[in-house]
Every structure is written in C-alpha cells, then in structure tokens.
Amino acid sequence: MMNIARRKLVTVTAAAAIGLALATSGCSQRAGSEGGASPSDSSAEKGFAADSFIGVSLPQKTSQNWEDAQSLFPQKLDELGFKNQVQFANGGVSEQQNQINALITRDAKALIVGPIDSAQLASQLSQAASQGIPVISYDRMITDTKDVDYLVTFQPQEVGKLQGQSLLEGLEAKAGHPAPYNVELFAGSPDDNNAKIFYESAMEELQPKIDDGTLVVQSGQTSFQQVATQGWKPETAQKRMDAILTANYSGATLDGVLSPNDTIARGLITSIRNAGKEVPPMTGQDSDPESIKLIAEGVQYSTVNKPTVEQVDASVKMVEALSKGETPKTNGESDNGSKKLPTQFLSPTLVTQENLCEVYEEDPVRGPIACANS
Amino acid sequence: MGSLLSRNLRQFGMVIALAALLVFFQVRTGVALTPGNISNIIQGNAYVLILAVGMVLIIIAGHIDLSVGSVAAFVGVTVALLTQSGVPWALAVLIGLVVGIGVGAWQGFWVAAVGIPAFIVTLAGMLLFRGLNQVLGKSQTIPVPDGIIYLGTASVPEVGPNTGFNNITVLLGLLGVAALIFFEVRKRRNATRLGAPIGPVWASVLKVVLIGGVILLATYLFATAPIGRSFPIPGLILIVLVIVYAFVMARTPLGRHIYAVGGNRAAAQLTGVNVRRVNFFVLTNMGFLSAIAAIVFVGRSTSSGAYDGQGWELDAIAAVFIGGAAVSGGIGTVIASVIGGLVIAVLNNGLQLLGVQNDITQVIKGLVLLLAVALDVYNKKQGKPSIIGLVQRGMRRSAGTGETGVVDTTQPAQPAAEAPVDTSSSRQ
Numbered sequence: 001m002m003n004i005a006r007r008k009l010v011t012v013t014a015a016a017a018i019g020l021a022l023a024t025s026g027c028s029q030r031a032g033s034e035g036g037a038s039p040s041d042s043s044a045e046k047g048f049a050a051d052s053f054i055g056v057s058l059p060q061k062t063s064q065n066w067e068d069a070q071s072l073f074p075q076k077l078d079e080l081g082f083k084n085q086v087q088f089a090n091g092g093v094s095e096q097q098n099q100i101n102a103l104i105t106r107d108a109k110a111l112i113v114g115p116i117d118s119a120q121l122a123s124q125l126s127q128a129a130s131q132g133i134p135v136i137s138y139d140r141m142i143t144d145t146k147d148v149d150y151l152v153t154f155q156p157q158e159v160g161k162l163q164g165q166s167l168l169e170g171l172e173a174k175a176g177h178p179a180p181y182n183v184e185l186f187a188g189s190p191d192d193n194n195a196k197i198f199y200e201s202a203m204e205e206l207q208p209k210i211d212d213g214t215l216v217v218q219s220g221q222t223s224f225q226q227v228a229t230q231g232w233k234p235e236t237a238q239k240r241m242d243a244i245l246t247a248n249y250s251g252a253t254l255d256g257v258l259s260p261n262d263t264i265a266r267g268l269i270t271s272i273r274n275a276g277k278e279v280p281p282m283t284g285q286d287s288d289p290e291s292i293k294l295i296a297e298g299v300q301y302s303t304v305n306k307p308t309v310e311q312v313d314a315s316v317k318m319v320e321a322l323s324k325g326e327t328p329k330t331n332g333e334s335d336n337g338s339k340k341l342p343t344q345f346l347s348p349t350l351v352t353q354e355n356l357c358e359v360y361e362e363d364p365v366r367g368p369i370a371c372a373n374s
Numbered sequence: 375m376g377s378l379l380s381r382n383l384r385q386f387g388m389v390i391a392l393a394a395l396l397v398f399f400q401v402r403t404g405v406a407l408t409p410g411n412i413s414n415i416i417q418g419n420a421y422v423l424i425l426a427v428g429m430v431l432i433i434i435a436g437h438i439d440l441s442v443g444s445v446a447a448f449v450g451v452t453v454a455l456l457t458q459s460g461v462p463w464a465l466a467v468l469i470g471l472v473v474g475i476g477v478g479a480w481q482g483f484w485v486a487a488v489g490i491p492a493f494i495v496t497l498a499g500m501l502l503f504r505g506l507n508q509v510l511g512k513s514q515t516i517p518v519p520d521g522i523i524y525l526g527t528a529s530v531p532e533v534g535p536n537t538g539f540n541n542i543t544v545l546l547g548l549l550g551v552a553a554l555i556f557f558e559v560r561k562r563r564n565a566t567r568l569g570a571p572i573g574p575v576w577a578s579v580l581k582v583v584l585i586g587g588v589i590l591l592a593t594y595l596f597a598t599a600p601i602g603r604s605f606p607i608p609g610l611i612l613i614v615l616v617i618v619y620a621f622v623m624a625r626t627p628l629g630r631h632i633y634a635v636g637g638n639r640a641a642a643q644l645t646g647v648n649v650r651r652v653n654f655f656v657l658t659n660m661g662f663l664s665a666i667a668a669i670v671f672v673g674r675s676t677s678s679g680a681y682d683g684q685g686w687e688l689d690a691i692a693a694v695f696i697g698g699a700a701v702s703g704g705i706g707t708v709i710a711s712v713i714g715g716l717v718i719a720v721l722n723n724g725l726q727l728l729g730v731q732n733d734i735t736q737v738i739k740g741l742v743l744l745l746a747v748a749l750d751v752y753n754k755k756q757g758k759p760s761i762i763g764l765v766q767r768g769m770r771r772s773a774g775t776g777e778t779g780v781v782d783t784t785q786p787a788q789p790a791a792e793a794p795v796d797t798s799s800s801r802q
Contacts, residue, residue, distance in 0.1 A: 085729040087726065087731065088732050088733075090732045090733065090736075093675060093679060093681055094418065094675075097418060097675065098419075101411075101414040101417075102411075102414070102727050104410075105410055105411045105414065106405060106727055106729075116681070117515055117677075117679045117681065119515040119517060119676070119677045119679070120676065121675075122523075122675075122676035122677075123523065123526070123674055123676055130602075145676075189513075190512065190514050190680065191514060191680050230508070230680060231681070
C-alpha cells in the first residue's frame with residue numbers, strides 16, 4: 001500500500017520538478033529583452049496634465065510626522081489641482097509593493113514613495129520606470145535601483161551630528177559631576193538606510209570622546225548591529241534598556257542616552273523610570289508632541305526638528321515642476337548604490353528647552369504645548 | 375429546473391464570489407480586469423497562495439503551522455547570502471529548497487516522533503527561524519541576482535513565431551480548455567457506463583462554457599498584454615503546485631491518509647494509516663512550500679529583508695478557512711484554499727485601487743473572514759448543505775452522486791478539484 005503511495009509520490013514530485021524546470025527555463029532568452037529603455041528622463045521633460053493623478057505610498061504610521069504627512073500631502077496636492085491618493089503600508093513590505101502596483105494601475109503620473117525597506121521595491125519601480133512615471137524618494141532613500149529619480153530628505157548626516165553634539169552638551173550641563181560620563185547608545189532600524197547614517201554621524205561626535213575616556217559605555221554595546229532597534233519599535237528598545245540597566249547600572253549612574261528618535265526616547269524614559277532612576281539627558285528626533293511636552297518639562301533633553309510640512313512642500317514642488325516638464329530644483333546628490341540621485345536636502349534644527357517655543361510657535365499642534373510655560 | 379440551476383450555481387459559490395468581486399471592482403475602478411492588474415494580483419500574492427497550498431494539507435491533517443513566515447524569511451536570507459557569496463543562483467535556489475525541506479523535517483520530527491502539538495512546535499519555529507533570519511542577515515536587506523528576480527517578477531517568455539500573441543500563454547490557455555472539455559466528456563461517459571446518475575447535458579455545457587470562457591478571456595488578456603507583462607512566472611509555479619497537490623490529495627493513498635488522519639485520527643490508526651508518517655509528511659512538505667514562497671518573494675522584492683514573512687502565516691491560514699477548511703481537520707481542498715486566498719487578494723487589490731486606507735482594508739478583511747466562515751456554519755446548522763461543502767462536492771463530481779469514501783480509480787483525473795473522502799458527513 002505504502003509502496004504504491006511512494007511510487008506515486010515520486011512520480012508526482014518528478015512531475016513537479018519538471019514543471020518547475022519548464023517554468024524557469026526561459027531565463028536566458030528573456031534576460032536580454034528585459035532591460036528595456038529607461039524612459040523616465042525623457043518623459044519627465046514632457047510633463048503631464050495639471051490635474052493628473054499622483055500616488056503617494058508611505059511606510060507604517062509609526063510616529064506623528066507620518067500622521068502629519070497623511071493630511072499634508074492631500075492638502076498641498078489639492079492646492080495645485082492634482083488628484084491624489086496617500087496610502088500607508090501598515091502591513092509591511094509586500095503590502096507596499098502591492099500598493100505601488102495599484103497606484104501605477106490607477107495611472108499615476110508621478111509617485112512619491114517613502115519606502116519601508118530601502119531596497120525591496122525595485123521590481124515595482126522598474127514597472128513605474130517602464131511607463132515613464134517619475135519616482136520621488138521621500139524621507140528615506142530608495143537604494144540599489146536606477147528607477148528612482150529624485151530624493152527629498154533632511155540631511156541625515158546633519159541629524160546624527162546634532163544628536164551627538166546635543167548629547168555632549170546635555171552631559172556637561174546636567175550630569176552634575178566631571179567626566180567620565182556613563183552613556184548608552186540606541187539606533188534606529190537596520191533596514192532603514194537613514195538609521196545607520198544617523199548613528200554613524202552621531203558617533204563621529206561621540207567616538208573621540210569614548211576613545212579619550214570622557215564617555216564610558218558600560219554595556220560595551222557600541223556597534224550599529226548591537227544598538228539597532230528593529231522596526232524602530234520603542235518596546236524593543238525599552239526591553240534592551242531594561243536589560244542594560246539590570247546588568248550594568250545597579251551600582252553606577254547613567255548620565256546620558258543617545259536615542260535615535262522621540263518614540264524610542266519615550267520607551268527609554270519609561271524603562272529608566274521603572275528602574276527608579278533619574279532620567280538623564282536624552283536625545284530624540286521628529287518633534288513628537290508627546291516628546292515636546294517632555295522637553296518642556298525638562299525630562300527629555302532634545303529633539304531634532306524636521307518639519308514634515310517642509311518635506312511635503314519640497315516633494316510637491318518637484319511634482320509641480322515635473323508636470324510642467326521642468327527639471328525640479330535640487331541642491332545636492334546622493335549615491336543610492338546604483339546611481340547619483342538628485343537630492344533636495346533640507347536642514348534639520350536642534351530643539352532643546354531653550355528654543356522650544358521659538359521653533360514651534362507657528363505649529364498648530366505643537367505650538368500650544370511648546371509655549372505653554374512661556 | 376429552477377432548483378437544478380440554483381444548485382449548479384451554488385456549487386461554484388466561492389468562484390462566483392470571486393468573479394463578483396472582480397466585476398464590482400472593474401465597474402468601480404475601470405482597471406481591475408486589465409492584464410497588468412491581474413498580473414499584479416498574482417505576483418503580489420503568489421507567495422500567500424503557495425503557502426495556502428501547504429497550509430491546507432496541514433489543516434486537513436488537524437494541525438496548524440505558525441512558522442511559515444519565519445521559515446520563508448530564513449530560506450530567503452539563506453538563498454540571498456549564498457548568491458552574494460558567489461554561488462550560482464540556480465544552485466542557491468536548490469539549496470534553499472533543501473533547507474526548507476530540512477526545516478520542515480525538523481518540525482515534523484518534533485510533531486511526529488516526539489508528539490508535541492504542531493501549534494507549539496511551529497510557534498517555537500516562528501521565533502527560532504525569525505531569529506536565525508536576523509542573525510544571518512544582520513537584520514539588513516540583501517539583494518538577490520537577476521535569475522531569482524526573474525522567478526518572482528517575470529512573465530512567461532516570448533517564443534516561437536510572432537503571432538501577435540504570447541505563444542506560451544495561448545498554448546496554456548488552450549490546453550486548459552481542452553483538459554476541461556476532455557474531463558467533462560470522460561466524466562459523463564464513465565457515469566453513463568457505470569449507470570450512475572448524471573446531470574442534464576445543458577448543465578455540463580453550461581459549466582464548460584462558463585469556466586472555459588473565463589480561461590479563454592484570461593488567456594486573451596494575458597496573451598495580448600505588452601511584452602513582459604503576459605502570464606507571470608509565479609502564477610505558473612502556482613498552477614503547477616496546485617495541479618500536483620490537488621492530484622495528490624484526490625488521487626493517491628497519501629492524500630486519503632491525510633484526510634483520514636484529520637477526520638478521525640483513532641479510526642485512521644486502526645485502519646492501518648501510519649499517522650506519524652502523515653504528520654511528518656505534511657510538516658516537511660510545508661517547509662518545502664515555504665521555501666518556494668520565499669524564493670518567489672525575494673525575487674519579487676529583489677532582495678531578502680528582515681521583515682520578510684511577517685504575518686504570512688495568518689494570511690495563509692485565512693485563505694484556507696475562507697476556502698472552507700474545518701478548524702478541527704478532515705475537510706478542505708487545495709483548489710478551494712487557493713480560491714479563498716484569491717478572494718482576499720482581489721479584495722485587497724480592489725480596495726487599494728479604490729484608494730481605501732490600509733486600516734479600513736484590514737477591518738473589511740477581518741469581517742469577510744468571519745462572514746465567510748459564519749455563513750458556512752449557519753448553513754450547516756440549518757440542515758442546508760454547506761456552501762463550501764457544495765463547492766467541494768460540486769468540484770468533485772456531479773453533486774447528486776456525492777458517494778463518499780469510495781476509492782474509484784476509474785474516475786477521471788480531474789485533479790484540480792477533488793476531495794475524495796467526505797469526512798464531513800461523519801462530523802455533522
């Protein structure tokens with residue numbers, strides 16, 4: 001009985017193998033014709049109608065700046081008369097891939113893409129390119145593909161540098177004792193191209209101080225792999241901080257923390273408070289309203305302000321220029337591994353308690369929180 | 375006459391639901407039924423559908439597998455790293471398949487030999503292989519070479535004379551229609567010979583015209599699509615898998631053993647079914663299919679990433695249950711599961727085309743899953759035949775002659791659609 005079954009199984013498996021082989025055998029023949037022309041440049045010069053459909057595909061809605069983007073993109077694109085659609089891929093990379101496909105199917109004339117993963121959209125973008133749809137990489141750089149045309153981002157090196165510098169300032173101002181200072185380091189998600197740049201630029205400021213003994217990382221965790229936070233998840237960072245505090249700070253004081261953004265900073269603050277310790281100077285990024293409150297209260301030391309409105313504005317201006325057949329204005333170039341990407345760099349600003357009200361005065365959400373005490 | 379018509383229509387309940395969704399979205403968006411979009415749906419969901427093929431076997435056998443996403447991520451990163459270190463892509467794919475089978479065998483060992491419930495073994499596997507994926511890949515994105523990208527993104531190649539069509543697509547479509555007619559004719563002839571009741575001729579003609587029409591329409595759309603956008607390779611892989619597994623489940627002792635183990639384990643054991651071997655097989659097989667899904671996905675993504683596979687297990691399980699499988703095992707078919715997966719896929723795609731936000735989409739998908747299963751349960755309780763039961767039975771043979779459990783090797787191999795042992799009757 002089982003023998004027959006086995007024989008049938010073998011036959012069937014063999015059939016499957018042959019089927020697969022047949023399915024894949026076309027490879028070599030197709031490779032040549034696959035490349036196709038890259039018409040993105042030429043078509044960009046032609047422009048498109050001012051009421052065209054513009055697709056915006058953004059990553060998971062994990063922080064306030066993405067919420068802002070959700071309302072700002074339609075607002076700004078509507079002003080110029082573009083039909084538009086903003087989609088968030090809360091379900092992950094495969095969802096974003098499907099969304100981009102759907103936007104292309106809906107005949108989008110330009111795509112603004114904030115990738116979840118810097119390098120996993122290449123086949124969708126090549127489809128866009130083959131139809132002459134220009135692609136603007138928003139906030140995070142899309143890497144390892146030629147089928148992306150422009151990048152709009154806050155200078156990530158600058159963000160990291162500001163974080164590193166503000167941690168050093170904070171330590172001097174708040175530690176209440178001379179060096180050496182005990183610090184712990186946290187970074188963003190390893191699959192987010194910016195996270196690594198933030199961290200490395202911050203470390204350019206911090207590493208010399210670690211080398212000369214001014215800063216001591218008690219946990220010994222300093223490589224990007226060790227300090228990275230998968231998916232920018234605050235609970236992951238919080239758990240790592242819990243473990244570090246238990247293992248290394250039962251006797252020692254923690255004098256400062258490099259945190260890559262505000263949501264992670266708040267997770268870390270919770271961890272430190274749960275351990276019954278004073279919250280030391282802590283950096284951040286993104287201007288989350290919750291964190292602005294904490295800065296006003298003197299709990300979090302700093303954040304880096306990257307106004308979403310500026311970034312959205314810059315992206316929408318690019319779309320406008322493209323629609324008129326002009327080349328969008330850029331002020332730099334980024335190497336994405338496959339090409340030099342014309343880039344509009346925006347400059348971030350450091351925010352501490354001192355300039356808090358000044359920076360956010362105009363902001364309808366953050367202004368009232370920031371200026372409550374002044 | 376009327377009742378016959380309604381019965382014949384209900385036999386294809388899930389297929390009709392799928393068609394209705396497609397038509398609805400076509401009317402609302404105007405682009406849902408373009409070859410480009412259909413090709414997007416197939417490419418974007420092939421990995422879930424491939425997983426559903428394996429998952430339905432697991433669920434029929436009375437288990438569940440939570441590790442498929444993590445296993446796929448693990449295989450994906452292994453293949454990507456191998457190619458990065460200079461291994462030819464075809465060899466890397468082969469090694470990836472072997473790794474998948476190995477992982478499946480590892481889990482099968484704990485379930486079959488040690489007797490730990492699959493839920494727990496695969497929950498452990500979910501963590502284990504997610505962790506290994508991140509250790510190996512250092513949580514980063516690793517590109518894969520063109521050969522693998524081809525498997526995930528390309529469509530069937532242009533070969534032969536220039537006919538204005540994609541020749542292979544035309545050939546496949548015609549083969550499909552020919553097989554449909556052949557099996558329908560053979561079924562009627564066999565039934566006549568055996569003196570079994572058969573439906574009226576017009577019902578068979580209607581069936582052939584309807585299904586054949588859909589196949590021809592799809593063939594036409596894909597065959598006339600621009601070069602490079604005809605029938606996608608992942609879809610071809612899926613079709614091969616569906617045919618093979620539907621055949622195994624319907625026509626081989628192994629398939630019947632899987633149904634038997636899930637339907638009534640003790641009885642299966644007493645009748646001489648090697649339950650351990652069945653359990654070991656379904657889990658090992660799931661590892662193999664996870665590996666295929668992984669390769670198709672990293673191909674489509676052009677790289678392997680740290681998030682690959684997250685939530686896939688739930689997508690695959692949802693597809694299987696929408697396809698009418700029973701939580702307690704013993705019921706379900708490969709075809710119906712793939713159709714269940716397609717319902718979700720089309721819904722997802724259509725809502726995206728309409729520009730519905732992701733959060734709302736999730737709400738709708740959750741409700742659809744609940745409603746699909748609730749409707750089936752309700753119908754059973756009312757004493758009406760379950761819609762899904764009807765779909766299965768209808769696909770098996772003409773509904774009236776739903777004789778169960780009889781191994782009839784003279785029946786035509788209509789592999790794509792058969793559930794041989796109707797254990798549902800013993801369970802109601």
